[in-house]
Amino acid sequence: MAPVIESAATVGIPSSIGSYGRPRSGVVVHYVGSSHVSRGSHASCRAQVRGWHSYHRNGNGWAGLGYHFCVCHHGIVMTGRGLNRVGAHAPGANASHVGVLIMLGGSQRPTANQLKGFREFRSWLGRKGVRSSNVTPHSRWISTSCPGNHLRSRVSSNSWGAGGTIPSTGGSSGGGASTEDDEMSLINLRKGDGKKNGRREHVIALQGLILKAGGSLPEYGTDGDYGDETAEGLRKVRKSVGSAAKKGWGNRVSGHAYAQLMQAVAKRQD
Numbered sequence: 658m659a660p661v662i663e664s665a666a667t668v669g670i671p672s673s674i675g676s677y678g679r680p681r682s683g684v685v686v687h688y689v690g691s692s693h694v695s696r697g698s699h700a701s702c703r704a705q706v707r708g709w710h711s712y713h714r715n716g717n718g719w720a721g722l723g724y725h726f727c728v729c730h731h732g733i734v735m736t737g738r739g740l741n742r743v744g745a746h747a748p749g750a751n752a753s754h755v756g757v758l759i760m761l762g763g764s765q766r767p768t769a770n771q772l773k774g775f776r777e778f779r780s781w782l783g784r785k786g787v788r789s790s791n792v793t794p795h796s797r798w799i800s801t802s803c804p805g806n807h808l809r810s811r812v813s814s815n816s817w818g819a820g821g822t823i824p825s826t827g828g829s830s831g832g833g834a835s836t837e838d839d840e841m842s843l844i845n846l847r848k849g850d851g852k853k854n855g856r857r858e859h860v861i862a863l864q865g866l867i868l869k870a871g872g873s874l875p876e877y878g879t880d881g882d883y884g885d886e887t888a889e890g891l892r893k894v895r896k897s898v899g900s901a902a903k904k905g906w907g908n909r910v911s912g913h914a915y916a917q918l919m920q921a922v923a924k925r926q927d
């Protein structure tokens with residue numbers, strides 16, 4: 658499912674806050690601090706974001722809201738600085754990482770919709786070329802309570818399901834990745850990955866998806882090693898959905914390659 662993403666204009670803040678940037682290396686998760694967030698209508702969610710924007714601009718003297726995106730308790734993603742701006746959310750990560758505010762505070766837990774919104778948003782970020790498997794807490798960058806104990810433990814266990822941990826891929830069945838988060842971990846796999854660096858299961862999931870997408874792996878099949886055959890299989894799948902798919906375009910699972918692979922799988926399932 659695609660996440661619901663509202664533009665800055667819809668939220669009611671300026672659409673280009675801060676200077677041009679391309680944060681693509683990962684995601685930094687934030688919460689609002691010790692005070693609880695009121696969970697009312699979505700109009701009030703937007704009003705809260707406008708409030709933080711004024712506070713960051715007038716109180717802190719920044720260009721405006723420091724976060725790239727905010728996810729409210731409805732699971733709706735509201736655009737702050739957006740994907741093509743340097744953020745003001747964590748020193749050392751502002752130019753490289755997407756700052757995402759999960760709108761909760763104190764001991765509040767994320768709602769099921771909020772978790773779902775964040776999961777779908779991560780997939781969307783992956784399709785935009787962000788290394789969205791790399792999620793870090795604000796406290797990884799600076800000494801801070803942010804993003805609070807609850808979100809911090811979810812970040813460290815990479816657990817974004819409604820009720821506990823997300824199961825990992827099912828061994829060597831070769832049936833493809835079983836959950837969205839597993840699929841996300843396929844991004845940035847590259848030729849040479851597999852048995853020797855412990856990424857065998859991810860490579861098997863990738864190979865399963867190549868087959869599901871109508872690609873072929875005639876000699877080695879889903880063997881868990883990302884060699885020439887897997888690279889060529891991925892390249893041809895990309896070509897099948899209209900990519901130029903030049904020589905070498907199967908050597909790494911870029912966000913773009915992943916999106917095209919999923920597009921080919923979806924096409925076959927129609």
Ligand SMILES: [Zn+2]
Pocket residue numbers: 686687688746795803804
């Ligand atoms: Zn923070």
Ligand SMILES: [Zn+2]
Pocket residue numbers: 698699700702703729730731732733
């Ligand atoms: Zn809302």
